[in-house]
Amino acid sequence: MDKDSKKDLIADAALACFLSTGYGGTSVDDIVKASGMSKGGIYWHFKSKEEIFLYLLQKWLNETDKTLQAQLTGNKTAVEKLASLKEQFLEKINEPVSAIIYEFHLQAKDEAVLKKLRALLNNSKRKAIFKDYILLAIQKGEFRPLDAEAAADVLISIFEGLGLQWFIQQKDKKTFKRTANMALDIFLNGVLTK
Amino acid sequence: MDKDSKKDLIADAALACFLSTGYGGTSVDDIVKASGMSKGGIYWHFKSKEEIFLYLLQKWLNETDKTLQAQLTGNKTAVEKLASLKEQFLEKINEPVSAIIYEFHLQAKDEAVLKKLRALLNNSKRKAIFKDYILLAIQKGEFRPLDAEAAADVLISIFEGLGLQWFIQQKDKKTFKRTANMALDIFLNGVLTK
DNA sequence: ATTGTCCCAGACCGACCAGTCTGTTTAGTA
DNA sequence: TACTAAACAGACTGGTCGGTCTGGGACAAT
Numbered sequence: 001m002d003k004d005s006k007k008d009l010i011a012d013a014a015l016a017c018f019l020s021t022g023y024g025g026t027s028v029d030d031i032v033k034a035s036g037m038s039k040g041g042i043y044w045h046f047k048s049k050e051e052i053f054l055y056l057l058q059k060w061l062n063e064t065d066k067t068l069q070a071q072l073t074g075n076k077t078a079v080e081k082l083a084s085l086k087e088q089f090l091e092k093i094n095e096p097v098s099a100i101i102y103e104f105h106l107q108a109k110d111e112a113v114l115k116k117l118r119a120l121l122n123n124s125k126r127k128a129i130f131k132d133y134i135l136l137a138i139q140k141g142e143f144r145p146l147d148a149e150a151a152a153d154v155l156i157s158i159f160e161g162l163g164l165q166w167f168i169q170q171k172d173k174k175t176f177k178r179t180a181n182m183a184l185d186i187f188l189n190g191v192l193t194k
Numbered sequence: 195m196d197k198d199s200k201k202d203l204i205a206d207a208a209l210a211c212f213l214s215t216g217y218g219g220t221s222v223d224d225i226v227k228a229s230g231m232s233k234g235g236i237y238w239h240f241k242s243k244e245e246i247f248l249y250l251l252q253k254w255l256n257e258t259d260k261t262l263q264a265q266l267t268g269n270k271t272a273v274e275k276l277a278s279l280k281e282q283f284l285e286k287i288n289e290p291v292s293a294i295i296y297e298f299h300l301q302a303k304d305e306a307v308l309k310k311l312r313a314l315l316n317n318s319k320r321k322a323i324f325k326d327y328i329l330l331a332i333q334k335g336e337f338r339p340l341d342a343e344a345a346a347d348v349l350i351s352i353f354e355g356l357g358l359q360w361f362i363q364q365k366d367k368k369t370f371k372r373t374a375n376m377a378l379d380i381f382l383n384g385v386l387t388k
Numbered sequence: 389a390t391t392g393t394c395c396c397a398g399a400c401c402g403a404c405c406a407g408t409c410t411g412t413t414t415a416g417t418a
Numbered sequence: 419t420a421c422t423a424a425a426c427a428g429a430c431t432g433g434t435c436g437g438t439c440t441g442g443g444a445c446a447a448t
Contacts, residue, residue, distance in 0.1 A: 022297070096296075105362060106294065121363075153376070159355070161350070161356070162355070165347060168295065170312075183347075186345065186348055186384035191380055
């Protein structure tokens with residue numbers, strides 16, 4: 001039992017709570033119940049609820065970066081990479097992590113906390129991974145020459161937007177898949193060399 | 195002074211609060227201060243904080259639908275319409291309404307409230323407006339034939355995603371404009387007839 | 389056995405917050 | 419003027435929540 005295992009246990013329980021009722025909607029006592037620990041225990045490992053969230057976010061960003069890198073690198077074609085990323089995306093679609101980040105950002109009144117949040121998000125390699133993916137595709141002649149940085153942001157925006165649309169609408173998954181497919185179809189049609 | 199003017203006065207004050215600190219981050223007392231009214235007055239017009247939010251949301255959705263329709267109908271070309279919509283979008287970008295809706299959705303524990311929220315969102319004509327816009331563009335031969343319903347969702351997702359990216363990152367507006375331009379460029383490149 | 393430290397349990401506290409209640413003013417009517 | 423009901427004002431309440439505090443069990447070291 002390594003040092004951080006208890007910390008992760010608490011964080012995992014907190015994650016489950018956040019995913020179902022959001023950051024503001026879950027009390028520390030909820031995390032107490034979900035983790036099976038006591039309040040004293042939790043506050044021995046973390047100094048505040050916000051710190052739990054930020055710890056959790058960092059973990060999640062790291063993992064996401066890893067899986068993202070796994071999808072977007074290698075010898076496959078750009079189209080294939082994006083398709084496999086889409087599958088990954090559709091599997092994880094029921095976790096409204098983005099919405100929770102926005103929520104946390106909105107209600108954070110302490111400027112220091114906001115600073116930490118921004119630092120975490122900026123430290124994520126997500127954007128760089130997307131950018132490299134696009135640069136490589138351009139280099140290989142798959143994508144037409146374009147501003148890779150901006151295109152990376154566009155791709156991120158598309159996925160974010162899709163995820164949040166799903167979160168709000170919660171219609172049938174078949175319709176949503178159709179929309180996701182259409183999104184990638186339009187995107188690829190817009191960037192592939194003719 | 196018509197019947198709803200006071201209601202709207204309260205709602206406007208509440209909107210200002212929500213936009214700066216989110217739904218959960220603003221207390222009814224905040225709205226009291228911002229509106230210049232008393233708690234008794236507010237609760238005479240609204241029966242709960244949630245009701246204020248939903249009233250506000252309805253108002254906002256109606257107005258948004260109107261301006262949207264103004265941008266996306268008429269004799270202009272599809273490209274011109276989208277460009278003017280983009281300008282409108284860039285002006286209003288600092289109002290994180292979407293994020294607040296997600297926040298509200300996340301923390302809403304009462305199922306009845308969620309139902310009302312979904313009903314409001316479904317009653318919005320936004321999607322239909324986008325769909326009609328796309329259908330017309332296809333009919334006029336500007337866009338290639340495609341699933342207008344799905345494409346409408348894609349366009350909405352792009353704008354939503356862009357707005358939330360901006361909300362989180364808060365970098366310089368110039369970079370953001372570049373991204374927004376790139377997004378529309380890619381989209382149009384993906385849907386225009388060749 | 390005793391001391392000390394790590395890790396936790398859970399009672400407790402002060403702040404805050406949505407909503408209520410009582411009283412008062414204002415506007416309309418007769 | 420007298421009456422009524424709408425439209426407030428603001429003190430108050432019950433409950434919740436993040437965080438603290440005290441105590442204690444486990445376990446190693448002396």
